[in-house]
Amino acid sequence: MDLDGPGRDVQVGRRPPYSEEFRKDAVALFRAASGKRTYAAVAADLGITAESLRTWVRKAEAPATSGGRDADVSVAEELARLRAENTRLLRAEQEWRLEREILRRAAAYFAWEVK
Template sequence: MTSKYQRRFPEEFKDEAVRAYLDDPTATYASVAKNLGVSGETLRNWVKQHRKQQGASPRYQAPTSENEGLVGYDAVIAEENRRLRAELEKVKAERDILRKAAKYFAGETNW
């Protein structure tokens, strides 16, 4: 059932909504639309219209040595995986430092 009243949004609002979706590779239509108070289908239509006007997918990322040959969403996923692997290594190093510190201080206390 459709509403007899259709909400109108200014072009600036639409552009900001599309930019919010396209700038975050992990964003979904539903999550961005919910934050903005519009339907996911409306946002999807705005993004589709924007991509049609641009002539190419704004999420395209040029291939690098790590994601050679990947385009579009695959390149975004490859970049995210690279970033997460680096973060995991950092967290593992921090964990190991804390383990060594805990062992050191546990051995020092002789109450």
């Protein structure tokens, strides 16, 4: 068995370890910091390397600076992604509020029981 033979470094059919949505969210998080946080700080929060984040940010900036029809498509896609994210966050907020109300009631009940 030759482990150092030809084709050793070829990875056919390998999927990227991070989804495209995760990459876009990571780029958006870095951009939201508006230069107040470094690549390393944002990457550490996400559990990825700073170089991965830097590469994703550069790739995301490339189509935006090229202009033309491709930029319009990516803007439309970004708008759709942001709307979906907004909907997801609104639902999460509703769940959070319901959870908070239930916990408030439980705390009031147990406080009354202790007296």
